[in-house]
Amino acid sequence: MRTITTTEDLAAFCEAAKAHPYVTLDTEFLRERTYWSKLCLIQMALPGQGEAVLIDPIEGPDMSMEPLYDLFRHEATVKVFHAARQDLEIFFVEGHVFPTPLFDTQVAAMVCGFGEQVGYETLVKKIAKANLDKTSRFTDWSRRPLSEAQKDYALADVTHLRVIYEFLAAQLAKNDRASWVAEELAILTDPATYTVNPDEAWQRIKTRTTSGRFLAVVKALARFRETYAQTQNVPRSRVMKDDALLELASTRPQTIEELGRSRLLLREGRKAEIAEGILAAVKEGLEMKPEDFPRIDGAREQLQVNPALADLLRVLLKAKSESLGVAPRLIASSADLDQIAAGDRDVPALTGWRREAFGEDAMRLCKGEIALSAKGHEVRVVRL
Numbered sequence: 001m002r003t004i005t006t007t008e009d010l011a012a013f014c015e016a017a018k019a020h021p022y023v024t025l026d027t028e029f030l031r032e033r034t035y036w037s038k039l040c041l042i043q044m045a046l047p048g049q050g051e052a053v054l055i056d057p058i059e060g061p062d063m064s065m066e067p068l069y070d071l072f073r074h075e076a077t078v079k080v081f082h083a084a085r086q087d088l089e090i091f092f093v094e095g096h097v098f099p100t101p102l103f104d105t106q107v108a109a110m111v112c113g114f115g116e117q118v119g120y121e122t123l124v125k126k127i128a129k130a131n132l133d134k135t136s137r138f139t140d141w142s143r144r145p146l147s148e149a150q151k152d153y154a155l156a157d158v159t160h161l162r163v164i165y166e167f168l169a170a171q172l173a174k175n176d177r178a179s180w181v182a183e184e185l186a187i188l189t190d191p192a193t194y195t196v197n198p199d200e201a202w203q204r205i206k207t208r209t210t211s212g213r214f215l216a217v218v219k220a221l222a223r224f225r226e227t228y229a230q231t232q233n234v235p236r237s238r239v240m241k242d243d244a245l246l247e248l249a250s251t252r253p254q255t256i257e258e259l260g261r262s263r264l265l266l267r268e269g270r271k272a273e274i275a276e277g278i279l280a281a282v283k284e285g286l287e288m289k290p291e292d293f294p295r296i297d298g299a300r301e302q303l304q305v306n307p308a309l310a311d312l313l314r315v316l317l318k319a320k321s322e323s324l325g326v327a328p329r330l331i332a333s334s335a336d337l338d339q340i341a342a343g344d345r346d347v348p349a350l351t352g353w354r355r356e357a358f359g360e361d362a363m364r365l366c367k368g369e370i371a372l373s374a375k376g377h378e379v380r381v382v383r384l
Helices: 007-017 066-072 085-095 105-111 120-128 148-175 178-188 198-204 212-232 242-251 272-287 307-324 334-341 352-367
Strands: 002-004 022-030 038-045 052-055 078-081 102-104 370-375 378-383
Touching (some): 002 007, 007 066, 022 085, 022 148, 066 085, 102 105, 102 178, 105 120, 105 178, 148 178, 178 352, 212 242, 242 272, 307 334, 307 370, 307 378, 352 370
Parallel strands (some): 002 052, 078 102
Antiparallel strands (some): 022 038, 038 052, 370 378
16 A cells, blocks of 8 residues: 655656556545635546555645646546546635546446436445445545545545546446447636635525525625635525525614624624624615516416426336336436426426436427337337
C-alpha cells in the first residue's frame, strides 16, 4: 500500500496511468461544516492486478493536483468512478476540470438492470463476488494519521471497481446501450450541474404562497444566504434554514429588535454580519418593483393531472423497464409521469434514449393509439 504526498510521485503515477485503457478513482471528503466539500483523500487503481495508491493532500499540503488534472484530460484513458457526482463537483470547483472520458458504474448498473441508485457494496457482492468491510465508512477522513482499516477501506473502493467496470462495459457493448450511459454522463460533466446561481436559489425553496411581495423577500433572502454561504464556505443551514427563511419572509423584520423575535432563526444567524445581511435582504425585497417580482411558472402549476392516465403510464413504465432490464426511475420519475398525464411535453422522459425506450409509446398511450392488456404476469402493448 503506497501513499502519495508529493507532486513528483503523483506525476509519475499519473504518467504511468496514461499507458492503460482505464483507471479507477474515488475520493473521501467532508462537507458537514463547509459549503464546498473538503477533499481529504483520493484513491486510484490501475487495471488488473496493477498498483493501487492513496493520494493524500492533507499529508502533502504542497502537492499540486495538476498531474491528476492532466490525466483527466488524457482521452485515451477512461476514468472510472462509482456515483461520481460529488467527486466531480470537487474536481470542478478546485481544478475547473472534468475527467474525460468518464464512466460511472452506478449509472451503467441502472442501465444494465441492477436496480435504482444501486450501491457500490451491492455491485461488489454481485459482480466481484466479494464483501466489503464498511466499519470505516463514517470516520473522520480529515484526521491524521489514517488507520490501516481506513486505508484498506479506501483502497477497496477502487480495486473491486476494476472488475465491476469491465463487467458493465461488456454488458453495455452486448446490449448496445453505451450511448444511453453517455447521454447520462453528459449531464454529470456539464458545469451547470455544479453551478449555483444565487439569483436562482429561491426556486429550490418550497412554498405554497404565490404572493409577489412574499416571493420578492424570499428571493432576496435566498440570494443573501447563498452568497454568504459560498463566500464564507459554510453550510446554508448555518446561515438560516428554509423554515426560518420563510418565517422571515412573512414577518419581514426591519430592525435588529424585530429580528430577535424570530422563533426559528438559529444563534448563528443572529450574529451581526448575518443579521445585517438579513435585514438588508428584507429591505431589498420590500422595495422591489412589482414588475420585477419573481413568479412561479403558472402554466405548469395549472396543469391538471389525469389520474387514470397517470396510472396507465405507471403500468407502461413498469412493463418497459422489466422488458429492457432498466431501473424504472432512470427512465421516468413519478413527477415525469404526472406531467405527461397533465399534457406537459417538456419532460426528460420524452427526450433522448428515454423517448426510444418509453416516451414514444407513452405519447401513443396518451393519444389513444395503443392500449395495455395483461396476460398472466405480463403486460402487453396493443396497437389500436
